[in-house]
Amino acid sequence: MKRLLIFALAGLASCIKQEDIKTPTEATPVSRNDGWQVSTPAAEGINQDKLKTAYALFNSQTEMPLANSLLVIRHGKLVAESYNGGADGIDRIENVQSCTKSITSLLIGIALQKGLISNINTPLSTIYPEFVPDDNQKKSITIKHCLTMETGLEFDGGASSKALVETKGSSISFIMDKPLVSAPGSKFLYSDYSPHLLSGVIAKESGTSMEAFASANLFQPLGIDKWVWEKAKDGLQFGGFSLFLTPRNLAKLGQFALNGGRWNNTQICQAGWVASATQQQASNPGYGYLFWLDPSKNSYLMEGNGGQYVFVCPAKQLIIVYTAFPYSSPELWGQSKRLIDLVYEAAQ
Template sequence: MSSLPRNTPDSQGLSAASLDAFVAALDESDQEFHTVTLVRHGVIVLEAEWAPYRLTDRHLLYSVSKSFTSTAIGLAVDAGLFSIDDKVVSFFGPEDLPATISDNLAAMSLRHLLTMSTGHAEDTVQKLQRDDRMVRGFLSLDVEHEPGAPFVYNSGATYMLSAILQKVSGETLLEYLQSRLFEPLGITEATWGSSKEGITFGGWGLSLSTESMAKFGQLLLQHGVWEGKQLVPAEWVEAATAKQVSNAHEGNPDAQQGYGFQFWRGRHNTYRADGAFGQFIIVIPEYDAVLAVTSASSDMQAAQVVFWDHLLPALEGKEVPLVARPERLELPAPTGSVPQAGDGQTYSFGENPGFLQSVRWDADGTGSLTFHTYGPESSEPVSFGPTPGEWRETATATGRIVTSAHGDGEAVVVSVRWLDGPHAVDFTCQVADGQMTVAGQVNVSFAPSEVTIVSE
C-alpha cells in the first residue's frame, strides 16, 4: 500500500462540518500553517494545504527527526546489536575518547541519550556544530551532573545515537531505516542531512511529505504493526512513547507531561514527535487518530492550543460553532506598488546570516537572487518580480522556491519562501553610491530575525 486510504469524515464517525471549522480556526490563527493531515481509524479524513505549499512536497522536520532515530535504535536493540544500558564510551576508541574519562561520562548509557538525561547542563549541539568531528567533540565536553539527572533537551545526544548505530551496524541512520521502515511504509522521498564526518544528524535534518509523517504516526498508533507485519517491536513503541523522565520544569503545559525515548508526552493522553517552528506528528490514542502538521509557527504551544480547542471537540463528537472552511487556503503574496527600475548590476555579498550570495535588479523591475546555501558550484538564480501580489516559482535542485516583489520608495522588497521548510525572508534591497544594502526580515529562525548586509 503506497498511500493511506482516504474517505469522508462521516465514514469514520466525524462531522465534516466540525473539521471544516477546525481548518477555519487554523486559517484564522495567528500561527502560520502550511499543511495538515488527520487520520482516523487508519483512514485520512482531512487534508489541507495553504498555497503555495503542497502536501506532497518534502518538508524539513527539524526535531521530528529524533523520533525516527529512536525507532531505529529500537530496531537495532531488537536485532541484538546493543542494549540501551550499554555505556556510550564502550563504542568508541582512543581517537574519539578524551585522555581522561570522567566518572559521569563513564556512567552515561544509551538510555541517558534517549531520555536526554545525560547530565549535561545545557544542549550540546551548538558546541558540536563548530567541530568537524562532532563525536569527539561530544565526548570531550564536561558532564556537569551524574547521568540520570533532570531532563535537559539535548540534540547532541541524538546525534550520538546516530553515530553509535552507524558504528555498530555499518550503515548510516538513513540507510538503516530505508529497508526496515521507509520502504515498508511506502516512503520514497526521505532525505536526511549528515555531518562532515559522514554521520546522519539524527536529531534534525529529516525531510518527508505530510502523508509520510501521518504514516509514521499511524504505525505508532498500531503498536508497530503495518499491513499485518510487526515492523517495530510493540514493546519499544510502548516504552518510547511512555513517560521515562520528568520534564515538569519546561515552560509550557504540553511540554511538561513527560519525555520518553525521543518522544514528548502531551496533554489529553497524547504523545508526539515535534520539531522547531511547528512540525508535529501527534498521536491521539483515545480517539484512534493521528494529526500531522507542517507550519512556520512562532509559538508551538499556541499552535497546540488551537488543536486542542478546535480538533478535540470534533473528535469527541461535541457540537462546535460551525465556521465555513475558506474556499481557498493560501498565504498570499505581499501587495504594493510595482518595483521601480533597477540598474541591472549584480551585487555580491560575503558570508552572511541571510546566506545571500548576490542580487541583480533589472530596469524592468525584475531580477534574481542567489544563495550561499547551494554552494558556489550549484548556485541557481531565483527570479523575482515584477508583479506585486503574485508568487513567482523557481524549481531548483533543492526544491521549490517562490518569490514576490513590490516597491517601497527607492527600494525593492523581495519576499522569498523556501517551500521545503518553514522559512521565509523579506529582503529590502536599496542601491546607493555603488553599493547595495539589504535588510532581511526572517519569519522564524534560531538566529536574530533581522539582519542588514552590504555588498562587497
C-alpha cells in the same frame, strides 16, 4: 499564499474574519497508491462542524500565516488534508525539525528488534570507546540516558546546535568532550546532542549510516521513498533535527507508532518498544524515549521547532499532523497547539 484544501470546507470559525480566509479548492483526500486509505470525517466519527472550525483557523492568513499542512487520520484512514502553496504541497518535503528525535527513537527500537543492540543500558563507551574521554562519569553514559535526555552533558540551545553543525572533526567526540553539568541519569536537559549520540550508535552497530539503516528498515517498508536527511561534516546524520519528509509520509510514521511498531502485519520495532517510548521514562514527567507526552489527552507527540507536530491518541485512534515554516514565534507555535485541540475535540 494559495491553499489547496482537500476537505469540504463550509462555514468559518466565528473568531476569524471573512476577509482573512483564502478560498480553498474543495475535495476529499485522493487515493494516490501511496499506502493511505482515504475516508470521510463523517464515516470515521468526526464532528464535521468542529473540523471545519479547525480548518478555518488553519486557512487564516492572519491567525496562522506560516502554516504549511494539516492532516487528520482516524482509524488508519486519511480523512482530511490541506496544504499551503497549492497542489504541489502534497509532494513537498519539509523540515520536521525535532520530530526527527522521535524517529531516531523508532530506529533504536528497530535496532533492538534486529539484535544490533542488546539493551538500552549499554554504555556508549563500549560501543565507540575511541570517542569517549577517560572519565568515569562519561563512561557511564548509556543509550537510555540519551533517550531520556539525561546524559548530563552541557547543552546551550541553538548556539550548541549551530556548533554541532559547524564542527569539522568527529561530531561524537565534539559532544562527548562537553563538560558534565549533572551526573548522568540524574537530570533532564533537552538537547540536540543526546539523539545525535544515538546516530553514532546506530552507525557503529549497523555498519552503515543511520540514513541507510532507516531507508532499509523503516522508510522502504512503509513506502516512504522521498526524504532528505542532513548530516554533520563527519557524515553522521543529525539524530535530533534536519530530517525532511512529506506530510503524508510523516503521518505514516505516526501510524507506525500507533500500530505499536508494526506495518502490514510485520513487527518492525521491538515488541513493546513504542509503548515504553511513549510512557514517562525521564525525570521530566512529560517525556518518554524521545517522545513528548500529553497525559491530559492520554496521547503522545513528535514535536519540532516552529510547531511541527505528529499528535497520536491511541484511545481515539487519531493522528494529527501539522507542519509549518520551521522557525516561528512562540505565539504562532501556540496557535498550532490550539489547532490540535480543535481537531482532537472533533474526534468523537
